[in-house]
Amino acid sequence: MNTLGIDHVGVAVDNLEEAIKLYTEKVGMKLVHKEDLPDRGIRVAFLVGDDGVAAVELMEPMNHDDPNNTVAKFIKSKGQGMHHLAVKVRDISESLKEMEAMGMNLIDKGPRRGARGHLVAFVHPKSVMGVLLELVQEAHH
Template sequence: MTTMNLAHIGIAVKSLDESVPVFEKIFNVKAGEKEFVEGQKVNVRKIRLDNCDIELLEGTDPESPISKFIEKKGEGIHHVSFGVKDIQGNLDRIGDSGIKLINEKAVIGADEMLVAFLHPKSTNSVLMELTEPQTK
């Protein structure tokens, strides 16, 4: 049996400067510092909550996945992320079951986490992400 927990919900926004204050007011907490994730060409600010974080995502390049998402679908929920203990084992198991993967191997994401995405064509149009802290 695989242990997964809801880690965060990623929300694509056009402007962190405009969006962060709204989410800070809603949740009555300060967002974390801005982090640039080079591999995804995205700026990230997290709203840390007790059971699940909100990850606000702003594309930094017109070709970034977030910029393309906003161009096609507008701002809104981009992905749902699940924390796992063995990301590669989970990717192998899920891929072997016939679910399409965007990433067959984990890449580095925000907070230096290992991340990988499942293809939404296999998950009822929901972009799902698996995350695992790196072991140092």
């Protein structure tokens, strides 16, 4: 398989609006998308620099005390910070098959609909030296 590039870096935050303010006013990025993902219990925002290529995805849990909310659990145990690394692939189903054949531990055996309508799937950090890896196939492919 080959990776088209980095799609985004997921960052877990306590408060999405304050985080958007920080990243736009102090880090100098531009807000390009905001979305609620009720399936995952999070609100997200995507920000990019001038090149518009790789994004920062800010993620706030809808319920900070929900023990089943993975982002809320992440913040409770580790604090705010970088949560996952997402790479773009051309054919996510094919990539998942190849990764499974290589013995990687897949959290999602098949693609599901993620933010921005894209197809996404997560690979367990145990298989990626501590990095929670997300595969993203753009919706228009």
